[in-house]
Amino acid sequence: MFCEKSLNLIKELDRSTEAMPAFDDDGVRQVFEEMRGLYDQNVAAANDSTADPDGTAIAGIAIRHAALERNKRCLMAYVYNRIRKVRNMRWQFGSILPPEIKANLCEPEIQWFNSYSKTLALYMKSIGDQGLNLAQDVKPPKSLYVEVRSLTDYGKFEMDNGEVVLLKKHSTHLMSRAQCEPLIIQGILEQITH
Amino acid sequence: MYVDNVIEGFYNAVNGSRVLLFVNYDIDAICAARILQHLFRCDTIAYTLVPVSGIQDLRQAYEENCEEVKYVVLVNCGGTIDIVELLEPEEHVIFYLLDSHRPTDLCNVFSSSQVRIIGNSDPEEGIPEFDDVFREDSDEEEDNSGEDSDPEESRAAKRMRMSEEAILKRRENRLWAEKRDRIVFNYTQFSYYGKASAVQMFELALSLSKDTTDLLWCAIIGVTEQYLLGKVEKQQYVLDSGTLQGYVSKLSHNLDEDPTEAANSTPVTVPRISFTKDLQLALYRHWTVEASLRHSMYSACKLKLWTLKGERRLHELLVDMGLPLVQSRQKFSAMDMVLRQEFHSMIEKLAEKYELDQLVFASFILQYGFRNKYCASDVVYSMLALLESTGREKSSKDCFLEAMDALSRPKKNLLEDGIEKAKVMLTSIFKMVQAALDMQMVISGGPFLYFIIQEGALNARQFSHPHTLILLAQFVLQAYVMVRKKKATNLPLIASAPLDADEGTCLVVGIPPVIEDSPKNFFGKAFEQAAEKTNARAQLDYFDSSVMKLKMEDRSKFFDALAALLS
Numbered sequence: 001m002f003c004e005k006s007l008n009l010i011k012e013l014d015r016s017t018e019a020m021p022a023f024d025d026d027g028v029r030q031v032f033e034e035m036r037g038l039y040d041q042n043v044a045a046a047n048d049s050t051a052d053p054d055g056t057a058i059a060g061i062a063i064r065h066a067a068l069e070r071n072k073r074c075l076m077a078y079v080y081n082r083i084r085k086v087r088n089m090r091w092q093f094g095s096i097l098p099p100e101i102k103a104n105l106c107e108p109e110i111q112w113f114n115s116y117s118k119t120l121a122l123y124m125k126s127i128g129d130q131g132l133n134l135a136q137d138v139k140p141p142k143s144l145y146v147e148v149r150s151l152t153d154y155g156k157f158e159m160d161n162g163e164v165v166l167l168k169k170h171s172t173h174l175m176s177r178a179q180c181e182p183l184i185i186q187g188i189l190e191q192i193t194h
Numbered sequence: 195m196y197v198d199n200v201i202e203g204f205y206n207a208v209n210g211s212r213v214l215l216f217v218n219y220d221i222d223a224i225c226a227a228r229i230l231q232h233l234f235r236c237d238t239i240a241y242t243l244v245p246v247s248g249i250q251d252l253r254q255a256y257e258e259n260c261e262e263v264k265y266v267v268l269v270n271c272g273g274t275i276d277i278v279e280l281l282e283p284e285e286h287v288i289f290y291l292l293d294s295h296r297p298t299d300l301c302n303v304f305s306s307s308q309v310r311i312i313g314n315s316d317p318e319e320g321i322p323e324f325d326d327v328f329r330e331d332s333d334e335e336e337d338n339s340g341e342d343s344d345p346e347e348s349r350a351a352k353r354m355r356m357s358e359e360a361i362l363k364r365r366e367n368r369l370w371a372e373k374r375d376r377i378v379f380n381y382t383q384f385s386y387y388g389k390a391s392a393v394q395m396f397e398l399a400l401s402l403s404k405d406t407t408d409l410l411w412c413a414i415i416g417v418t419e420q421y422l423l424g425k426v427e428k429q430q431y432v433l434d435s436g437t438l439q440g441y442v443s444k445l446s447h448n449l450d451e452d453p454t455e456a457a458n459s460t461p462v463t464v465p466r467i468s469f470t471k472d473l474q475l476a477l478y479r480h481w482t483v484e485a486s487l488r489h490s491m492y493s494a495c496k497l498k499l500w501t502l503k504g505e506r507r508l509h510e511l512l513v514d515m516g517l518p519l520v521q522s523r524q525k526f527s528a529m530d531m532v533l534r535q536e537f538h539s540m541i542e543k544l545a546e547k548y549e550l551d552q553l554v555f556a557s558f559i560l561q562y563g564f565r566n567k568y569c570a571s572d573v574v575y576s577m578l579a580l581l582e583s584t585g586r587e588k589s590s591k592d593c594f595l596e597a598m599d600a601l602s603r604p605k606k607n608l609l610e611d612g613i614e615k616a617k618v619m620l621t622s623i624f625k626m627v628q629a630a631l632d633m634q635m636v637i638s639g640g641p642f643l644y645f646i647i648q649e650g651a652l653n654a655r656q657f658s659h660p661h662t663l664i665l666l667a668q669f670v671l672q673a674y675v676m677v678r679k680k681k682a683t684n685l686p687l688i689a690s691a692p693l694d695a696d697e698g699t700c701l702v703v704g705i706p707p708v709i710e711d712s713p714k715n716f717f718g719k720a721f722e723q724a725a726e727k728t729n730a731r732a733q734l735d736y737f738d739s740s741v742m743k744l745k746m747e748d749r750s751k752f753f754d755a756l757a758a759l760l761s
Contacts, residue, residue: 170591
């Protein structure tokens with residue numbers, strides 16, 4: 001059957017549970033080989049038109065051409081869907097990809113990722129006076145302020161507006177989310193949920 | 195200065211800048227702080243909350259946190275001391291006092307610039323007039339300038355008149371000072387408690403239209419704590435719970451509009467508060483009936499459960515109720531359905547026979563989901579146990595935060611944990627009472643009784659917290675009065691427990707006599723004077739003036755002085 005391999009490529013991509021499955025070099029190569037074979041057969045049949053008085057060869061060429069087209073569409077879909085995943089990862093992980101994901105990308109995909117990052121960075125820099133990190137709050141937070149509790153004696157912490165807060169163990173604060181997010185990640189503060 | 199309009203004078207004033215919150219270690223303060231936190235969260239008023247345990251702690255915490263702070267709110271602390279003198283703040287800082295401790299310090303009442311007291315001044319507090327307490331000494335010079343206008347008078351005569359006037363003036367001054375001392379003494383003689391801070395904060399939330407069931411529950415807990423720890427009179431509690439019931443029906447109005455429809459449409463997970471008759475039995479919903487009867491102060495004292503005879507009476511009561519012993523030793527929730535449903539009515543019926551007529555009181559129950567049903571008094575006991583469960587690896591501040599978290603509904607396991615701890619606490623209180631009466635450890639010191647827990651006694655560590663010790667002292671006094679009948683009803687009790695073995699300090703609390711209806715406590719002033727007289731190394735550091743730290747060696751000397759002072 002024609003096109004079975006290319007369809008398999010797409011199915012595999014769809015079924016895989018990993019964040020980013022490895023680029024299937026082998027499968028893609030096999031599809032290319034099949035396509036080359038089909039093309040060669042078509043060329044041979046077309047050149048040999050004399051041997052085809054009743055037009056059966058024309059029908060064969062048409063079928064093979066349709067198979068070629070389908071293979072092409074499948075390969076495009078495969079590449080396009082992978083690229084979409086890569087693009088989402090830019091928003092998810094930032095401009096540096098985790099190594100285990102990078103290992104599963106092929107060279108052109110990495111190139112595309114880098115140029116996408118660059119374009120995005122350029123765009124973000126152009127917004128407003130100082131630029132705006134679009135990737136920071138993709139979903140708007142419920143409130144700008146969060147309740148946090150100090151887990152360690154951190155000492156004085158100066159906020160953007162110049163106010164100084166003493167983060168001492170056991171004290172509770174209501175602070176702006178942007179300010180305390182890094183501290184929460186560092187494990188100095190703990191967010192209180194209600 | 196009193197702030198009558200809390201929204202204008204307090205809430206809108208602090209809105210927009212960072213607020214520093216100091217919260218005392220008691221349940222009412224925690225509840226009030228929780229309501230405030232909710233309000234501040236709604237309006238994104240940035241705040242910093244610091245728990246403070248005593249006066250020194252407050253001063254230190256203020257020094258650390260005072261940078262660039264304009265507004266400071268003190269919850270259940272600082273009202274009874276001159277806050278400006280203690281903290282020496284910069285001039286632009288404004289203090290808001292939300293304190294249920296009374297009497298409020300006069301400097302705080304009359305300070306117009308920096309101190310604002312949230313709430314109305316109660317006429318019953320008897321705050322003296324400003325002119326009676328403070329007087330400016332500026333009129334002296336005026337008199338002198340008046341003198342010079344009469345040149346014809348001879349010098350001697352003039353001096354005579356001057357000195358005469360001076361004497362008169364001095365005499366007047368002295369009289370005035372005496373009068374002032376008397377007024378101030380009368381005002382500060384007794385320490386007692388006013389309206390619960392949690393209720394005040396709930397009323398603020400109500401007037402801001404931000405009242406929710408959770409906030410109301412906080413207010414209820416605050417009031418119930420005041421009642422259970424004997425901080426307010428019973429009548430006051432009845433009045434307070436009446437107002438709270440009004441709020442409850444306001445909030446549950448929508449649910450109750452159509453009972454049939456409400457039952458179908460409102461999910462069970464929505465928290466609901468109901469106002470019902472309840473029994474003064476500690477934790478009985480989470481314990482066994484027998485244990486709860488035994489460890490609750492009221493039933494234990496009435497039945498004298500620390501004696502063999504009392505034990506028999508308890509069994510008699512259970513028999514009369516028709517409650518099999520096996521069932522009564524079963525967890526309440528595992529008892530037979532019929533017995534469980536009839537428990538209330540059974541015990542109510544028998545209350546008169548066993549002189550347990552005050553066993554029934556009005557209380558609140560919070561219910562959400564199918565399994566979670568908590569009585570306000572159970573939550574108070576649980577939080578008290580959490581608040582005072584300090585251990586080797588748990589500082590008192592950890593406990594404070596745990597007690598605070600126990601109020602939030604998703605952290606139910608903390609509350610359950612606290613209930614288990616409360617059982618241990620109540621059991622050891624009961625054992626201590628039994629030991630105190632059997633070994634005759636309650637000693638009459640003349641005008642008062644005293645009871646000392648020796649270092650090394652069983653569970654002595656548990657009593658080194660003010661609230662537990664107060665509960666114990668009340669239990670001991672009630673039980674002692676039941677044994678000694680009339681003789682002891684008008685004697686107050688002082689209880690003392692070891693606090694810190696290394697420093698050799700002990701904790702001393704004083705509670706008023708049983709016969710007094712009002713829980714006004716005169717020990718605060720007495721402690722202060724006795725400590726002064728004996729030069730005892732005492733620290734009157736707690737915001738409750740009837741609680742103090744004392745060096746162990748100075749204890750007998752201190753008690754002698756106290757006896758001399760009070761007799």
